[in-house]
Each structure stands twice: as structure tokens, then as C-alpha cells.
Amino acid sequence: MKDFFARTITGLIYAAAIIAAICIHPFGFLALFVFVVGFSLWEFYDMDKDNTGWRKYIGILGGMYLFTASFLYAGGFTPSYIFYPYIFFLIGILVSSLYHITSNPFKNCAMSFFGQFYCAGLISTLNFIVFNPYTNQYIPQYALLIFIFVWLNDTGAYLTGISFGRHRLFERVSPKKSWEGFWGGLFIAMIASLVIAYYFPTLISWQQSLGLAIVTSIFATFGDLVESLFKRSSGIKDSGMLLPGHGGILDRIDSIMLAAPATLLYIELFIRK
Numbered sequence: 001m002k003d004f005f006a007r008t009i010t011g012l013i014y015a016a017a018i019i020a021a022i023c024i025h026p027f028g029f030l031a032l033f034v035f036v037v038g039f040s041l042w043e044f045y046d047m048d049k050d051n052t053g054w055r056k057y058i059g060i061l062g063g064m065y066l067f068t069a070s071f072l073y074a075g076g077f078t079p080s081y082i083f084y085p086y087i088f089f090l091i092g093i094l095v096s097s098l099y100h101i102t103s104n105p106f107k108n109c110a111m112s113f114f115g116q117f118y119c120a121g122l123i124s125t126l127n128f129i130v131f132n133p134y135t136n137q138y139i140p141q142y143a144l145l146i147f148i149f150v151w152l153n154d155t156g157a158y159l160t161g162i163s164f165g166r167h168r169l170f171e172r173v174s175p176k177k178s179w180e181g182f183w184g185g186l187f188i189a190m191i192a193s194l195v196i197a198y199y200f201p202t203l204i205s206w207q208q209s210l211g212l213a214i215v216t217s218i219f220a221t222f223g224d225l226v227e228s229l230f231k232r233s234s235g236i237k238d239s240g241m242l243l244p245g246h247g248g249i250l251d252r253i254d255s256i257m258l259a260a261p262a263t264l265l266y267i268e269l270f271i272r273k
Contacts, residue, residue, distance in 0.1 A: 006244040014243065014252060018147055022130070026138045029130060030071050033123065037067045039249040040119040043239040047230065048111045055100060059112050062089045063120030070124040076136030090116070118257065119250070125261045132272070141203055142212075142271070145196065146263050149216040150255045152192050153185035157221075160184025169221075174228045182221060189213040208271050212263060219262040220255035227254035 021032035041060045069082040093112045097105045130143045161181025169177040193213035197206035204212070227250060231239060240248020 010243050015147075015151060019144065022140045022144050022147070026071075026075065026130070026140075029140070029143075030068065033126065034064050034067055036249055036253055037120050037123055038064045039240070039242065040123070040253060041115055043248045043250045044115045044119050044230075045111070047234040047236065047239070048108070055096065055108070055112065058089075059093075059115060062086065063116055065089070066116065066120045067124045067127070070127040074127040074131040074133070074136070075138065076131075122257045122261055123253070125264045126256075129260065129264050129267060133268075134272075142263075142267055145204075145209075145212060146216050146259060147256070148196075149189045149193065149213045150220045150259060153189045153217040153220055154224075154255065155185070156188030157181040157185030170225055173225050173232060177225070185221070186214065186217045189217045204271065211270060212266060215262055215266045216259050219258040223255045223258035226258065227251070 017032060021028045038060050041063045042056075045056045045059060066086050069078075069086060072078045073080060073082055090113070093109060097109050100108065102108055126143055129146070130138060130140050132139050157177070158181065161176070161178045161184065164180040164184070165176075165178030167179045168175065169179050169182055190210060190213050193209040194206055197204055197209035227239070231237065238247030239250035242248050243252060
């Protein structure tokens with residue numbers, strides 16, 4: 001009961017912080033997600049015990065810079081040359097491997113690059129969701145919908161899974177997830193999408209909302225499974241201990257890692273056109 005209480009309180013605070021950051025002001029969104037990217041990279045690099053010291057901290061700063069640069073570019077605050085320092089940073093990762101004595105420099109470089117892609121690059125696609133690419137106007141509603149669908153999908157999958165789960169979804173990676181949970185989470189998100197479209201018809205049609213819920217739920221599940229695969233490969237249960245009852249930041253944001261780029265493509269193809 002104590003763990004359930006801690007998990008519930010932490011989840012509510014986390015959700016409130018996300019909603020406030022997205023809705024109140026674009027720079028509030030930037031501040032929160034720069035923090036999220038930084039801690040995600042911290043936890044990701046901790047999975048590789050050889051990736052420590054100054055390379056780890058430089059990698060974290062590089063990822064935070066990428067998210068900030070993407071935000072400023074997507075919002076029309078600066079032209080594309082904002083990415084030039086990041087390109088030199090990526091080159092520096094390779095050059096620095098010549099001077100960093102380690103048993104496996106290839107692995108270290110691969111982890112550094114993949115961490116940038118996984119924790120910073122994928123989350124940075126949120127910037128191109130909250131900013132309209134044609135007007136550079138800040139429109140947070142679609143990002144908010146994505147998070148709502150992810151949370152409802154997670155909640156529906158958990159409740160359905162513990163009640164009716166019999167058939168394992170991907171036992172090799174996540175033994176507790178079930179097909180019943182997957183379909184339950186998807187169903188809850190789909191129902192919510194129709195309710196949202198009914199009350200906000202000027203924002204999104206029911207067809208667009210339903211499609212967004214389906215894409216979000218499917219790729220959120222994949223995102224969760226991918227992070228579970230990484231943790232299992234590293235021999236750890238949670239990516240960190242920052243969030244009581246939930247683990248680390250990476251454990252909470254893993255669903256968004258794949259849902260954000262997938263829904264960005266959906267939004268561009270079927271909503272913004």
C-alpha cells in the first residue's frame with residue numbers, strides 16, 4: 001500500500017508538471033524538457049559503466065543543447081545555424097575517443113551517439129509538434145493530447161493486464177505485459193479520443209483524434225518495450241530512483257521516445273497536411 005501511495009502521488013505530480021509546462025508558456029515547456037533530456041541522458045549513460053567522467057557530462061550538455069536548439073529553430077527564434085555547434089560536438093565525440101583510454105572505444109562511441117539519438121533526438125521531435133511549421137505559432141494542444149493518450153493507455157493496460165492478463169505480449173523483454181493489457185489500454189485511449197473530439201470539434205475531428213490515439217498507443221507500447229530491453233541487457237530493474245514508485249526519468253518518458261516521432265509524422269500527414 002505504501003508503494004502504491006508513493007507511485008500515485010509521484011504520478012500526479014509528474015502529470016501536473018507536464019501539463020503545466022506544456023500549457024502555460026513555451027519557455028516553461030523548454031525548461032522542463034531540457035531537464036527531462038538531461039536526466040534521461042544521465043540515466044542512459046549510467047547503463048554503461050565505462051561511459052563516465054567528463055565524457056558523460058559533455059554528452060548530457062550536448063543533448064540538452066540539441067533540445068534547446070530544436071526548440072528555438074522550430075519556434076522561428078533562430079535560423080538553422082543554431083545546429084552548427086552541435087555538429088562540431090558530434091565530431092568531437094569521435095576525435096576525443098583517440099584520447100580516452102578504454103578497453104572498448106568503439107562501444108563507448110556507439111553509446112555516446114546512440115544516447116544523443118535516443119534521449120535527445122527523439123524527444124526533440126516534440127518541438128516540431130508544439131510549433132506549427134508554417135507559422136511558428138506555439139500550439140500545445142497536440143502534445144498535450146499525446147501525453148493524455150499515453151497516460152490513459154498505460155493506465156488501461158495496467159488495470160486490464162492485472163485483471164485479465166493471460167497471454168504474454170513480449171515475455172522475453174517484459175514478462176508482465178500481456179496482450180489483454182495492450183488491447184485494454186488501446187481501447188481506453190480510443191474511447192477518450194472520441195470524447196475529446198466530441199467536446200473540441202474545432203481542434204480535431206473524430207477520425208483524426210481516433211487515429212492519433214491509435215498511433216500514440218502502439219508506439220508508446222513499443223517505446224516501453226525498447227527501454228525494457230535496454231534495462232534487461234544492462235542487468236538493471238529501473239533506470240534511476242528520482243521518482244518514488246516509478247524509478248527514473250527514463251522509465252517515465254520511455255513511451256514518449258517513440259510516440260513523439262511517430263505522432264509527428266501522423267500530425268503532418270493527416271492533421272496539418
